[in-house]
Amino acid sequence: MKKSSPALYLIPCTLGATPIEQVLPAYNKEVILSIRHFIVEEIRTARRFLKQVDRDINIDELHFYPMGKHAEVDRFASYLAPLRKGESIGVISEAGCPAVADPGADIVAIAQCEGLRVVPLVGPSSIILAVMASGFNGQSFAFHGYLPIEPSDRQKKLKHLEEVSRREHQTQLFIETPYRNKKMFDDILRACSPTTRLCLAAGITTEQEWIRTQTLKQWKQSGLPELAKIPAIFAIYAR
Numbered sequence: 150m151k152k153s154s155p156a157l158y159l160i161p162c163t164l165g166a167t168p169i170e171q172v173l174p175a176y177n178k179e180v181i182l183s184i185r186h187f188i189v190e191e192i193r194t195a196r197r198f199l200k201q202v203d204r205d206i207n208i209d210e211l212h213f214y215p216m217g218k219h220a221e222v223d224r225f226a227s228y229l230a231p232l233r234k235g236e237s238i239g240v241i242s243e244a245g246c247p248a249v250a251d252p253g254a255d256i257v258a259i260a261q262c263e264g265l266r267v268v269p270l271v272g273p274s275s276i277i278l279a280v281m282a283s284g285f286n287g288q289s290f291a292f293h294g295y296l297p298i299e300p301s302d303r304q305k306k307l308k309h310l311e312e313v314s315r316r317e318h319q320t321q322l323f324i325e326t327p328y329r330n331k332k333m334f335d336d337i338l339r340a341c342s343p344t345t346r347l348c349l350a351a352g353i354t355t356e357q358e359w360i361r362t363q364t365l366k367q368w369k370q371s372g373l374p375e376l377a378k379i380p381a382i383f384a385i386y387a388r
Contacts, residue, residue: 161272165355279382283348290320351381
């Protein structure tokens with residue numbers, strides 16, 4: 150991988166309390182330590198992550214630019230000023246890979262429009278890891294983020310995703326806020342066919358990791374463990 154010219158580096162971080170060396174290549178540390186400007190989802194957690202990468206890193210020498218939900222989108226283009234002047238910039242979201250089900254895509258879009266160099270670094274993506282572990286179609290899959298909260302709208306959406314999966318032989322993935330994992334699980338059981346398969350991948354790469362694939366008929370018999378505080382990926386596949 151070239152480091153000869155400045156770039157916008159997309160820097161993955163851990164998905165939970167996992168030792169960094171278990172999920173991130175050593176090369177990522179080299180890149181991170183060469184950067185002084187970071188566009189981050191949350192400054193506090195980004196600083197904590199950088200200290201995990203290297204406890205001797207001088208945080209006070211670094212510059213942080215917020216891109217979280219309260220950030221001013223109109224300022225995003227200005228964040229790339231150091232890159233235009235020849236200094237690399239890193240993008241860090243709260244967990245996993247930036248710009249994939251996490252903030253960062255708007256920053257990347259600006260860089261691409263300006264012809265600036267963009268380099269994605271290797272790291273954990275809960276979406277890809279869930280597909281790998283599900284046993285479902287890994288050649289055709291779709292991630293839908295959060296489904297509607299209103300019960301009737303959610304039921305309709307689940308039925309629609311099940312039909313798309315059956316028709317297109319496509320894996321359908323989505324997420325929910327951890328404290329509503331049980332509600333999502335119950336809604337899937339109500340909305341979808343007993344023969345449809347569900348993979349629930351929770352706490353991926355952490356000590357709490359729990360991944361299981363069963364038909365909905367089997368899920369009704371086995372029930373769900375306590376996952377109210379653990380981030381999870383739901384995947385369904387219908388035949």
